[in-house]
Amino acid sequence: MKNILQMPPFFVISCSYTEFGKIMILDKYSFGIGDRFSQQGEAQLKAIQMARAEGFEIVPVWNKSNREHQIIHSTPADTRAEADQAVRSLKWDHPYYVDADHINLKTVDPFIPHSDFFTLDVADFIGSEVSAGEVNEFLDLAAPYEGVLHIPGIGEPFQVDREFLKSVAAQFLGPIREAGAIFQHISARKGHHDFVAEVSMDEVEVPQTPAELFFILLMIDHFKIPAQTIAPKFTGRFNKGIDYVGDVDQFRKEFEQDLLVIDHAVRTFQIPENLKLSVHSGSDKFTIYPVMGELIRKNDKGIHVKTAGTTWLEEVIGLAISGGSALTMAREIYARAHARRDELCGPYATVIDIDPSTLPDPVEVNGWSGTRFANALRHIPSHAEYHPGFRQLIHVGYKVAAEMGGAYLDMVRKNREVVAEQVTTNIFERHIKRLFI
Numbered sequence: 001m002k003n004i005l006q007m008p009p010f011f012v013i014s015c016s017y018t019e020f021g022k023i024m025i026l027d028k029y030s031f032g033i034g035d036r037f038s039q040q041g042e043a044q045l046k047a048i049q050m051a052r053a054e055g056f057e058i059v060p061v062w063n064k065s066n067r068e069h070q071i072i073h074s075t076p077a078d079t080r081a082e083a084d085q086a087v088r089s090l091k092w093d094h095p096y097y098v099d100a101d102h103i104n105l106k107t108v109d110p111f112i113p114h115s116d117f118f119t120l121d122v123a124d125f126i127g128s129e130v131s132a133g134e135v136n137e138f139l140d141l142a143a144p145y146e147g148v149l150h151i152p153g154i155g156e157p158f159q160v161d162r163e164f165l166k167s168v169a170a171q172f173l174g175p176i177r178e179a180g181a182i183f184q185h186i187s188a189r190k191g192h193h194d195f196v197a198e199v200s201m202d203e204v205e206v207p208q209t210p211a212e213l214f215f216i217l218l219m220i221d222h223f224k225i226p227a228q229t230i231a232p233k234f235t236g237r238f239n240k241g242i243d244y245v246g247d248v249d250q251f252r253k254e255f256e257q258d259l260l261v262i263d264h265a266v267r268t269f270q271i272p273e274n275l276k277l278s279v280h281s282g283s284d285k286f287t288i289y290p291v292m293g294e295l296i297r298k299n300d301k302g303i304h305v306k307t308a309g310t311t312w313l314e315e316v317i318g319l320a321i322s323g324g325s326a327l328t329m330a331r332e333i334y335a336r337a338h339a340r341r342d343e344l345c346g347p348y349a350t351v352i353d354i355d356p357s358t359l360p361d362p363v364e365v366n367g368w369s370g371t372r373f374a375n376a377l378r379h380i381p382s383h384a385e386y387h388p389g390f391r392q393l394i395h396v397g398y399k400v401a402a403e404m405g406g407a408y409l410d411m412v413r414k415n416r417e418v419v420a421e422q423v424t425t426n427i428f429e430r431h432i433k434r435l436f437i
């Protein structure tokens with residue numbers, strides 16, 4: 001097992017794994033590219049190709065959640081078609097994936113035929129009920145690690161006593177058991193060698209500690225989930241569409257400790273050895289990109305970063321700078337989002353920070369040039385005209401464009417070249433370069 005990553009590439013794509021037979025092996029560096037309206041697959045893939053041209057072997061993962069599909073009225077088949085089309089058109093001959101993002105047992109079925117990457121979202125099950133028998137079974141498994149837990153590379157050891165293990169079981173045994181059930185459900189329909197599994201618990205209040213993560217990985221082994229990526233909750237705020245807000249030194253410490261815990265768990269448990277961290281709401285977190293890049297290189301670990309709404313914002317920027325009726329539509333999107341800001345911000349309340357008093361009046365925005373509009377929206381924090389509230393409101397305002405339906409899609413297609421250039425530049429210059437290059 002330890003030699004998989006040194007094998008020739010042919011074997012890396014699908015190789016054997018104890019207990020699970022064969023599983024599809026996810027590449028070391030993968031980048032999640034969400035695309036609300038499924039129009040920018042080629043422009044996104046072009047950015048990944050540009051990274052390859054510079055020697056960075058990143059693979060694309062087109063991710064879309066059930067919630068997004070419902071708002072847009074799209075289907076998992078649309079995302080698959082977009083990915084396949086982009087791959088054919090750009091003659092991409094490396095792996096690529098379609099991620100059923102944040103699914104659970106209730107929502108997974110429509111994704112099964114079309115996805116080969118499944119993000120098992122079990123955040124809702126944190127603290128859910130487990131039987132005394134299940135807890136005892138876990139306590140037996142965890143018993144060898146009771147006392148002082150040393151994670152190689154982490155200076156200070158962790159104190160692990162019964163009480164701690166019971167609290168870990170009370171919080172996480174229910175969710176990981178649920179992840180196992182979702183995995184089995186997909187596996188029974190798809191065959192377990194035909195997809196990549198991620199376990200996500202990022203949409204919770206409190207970050208998991210390194211010791212908690214260690215025992216979560218023991219549970220992942222226990223429930224036989226060959227997870228290749230795990231999305232913990234990190235310290236700080238991962239607001240949609242804007243930079244990281246939080247203590248960067250603390251983030252650095254926790255992120256590296258998580259890498260070391262994974263390393264230790266991979267050597268200790270029966271879990272895939274290429275297991276890596278997945279960073280959700282990963283678009284635009286420019287402050288921590290160099291930190292993550294430095295730490296994965298230092299520790300020779302892979303990474304998966306998910307981005308989603310950032311491409312939709314580039315579509316609006318593209319419309320604005322195209323001028324004429326496209327600029328009118330961009331202004332209209334803002335005006336409608338502004339009028340409905342409470343409704344649109346509601347579902348995202350925990351991941352946005354907008355001070356309504358600073359938002360420009362739509363009447364004023366109607367007087368803006370395309371360049372002025374684009375400058376307010378484009379994520380260049382040092383630009384004098386950049387407005388994070390304006391950006392976040394449009395970020396959550398994609399419902400407005402979804403309601404415009406064909407008129408919006410026609411406008412994006414009519415201005416395809418300008419829009420595509422924005423999308424590619426955003427992913428390559430502002431994201432990939434900061435993280436990988």
Ligand SMILES: [Zn+2]
Nearest residue numbers: 200202280281
């Ligand atoms: Zn997430």
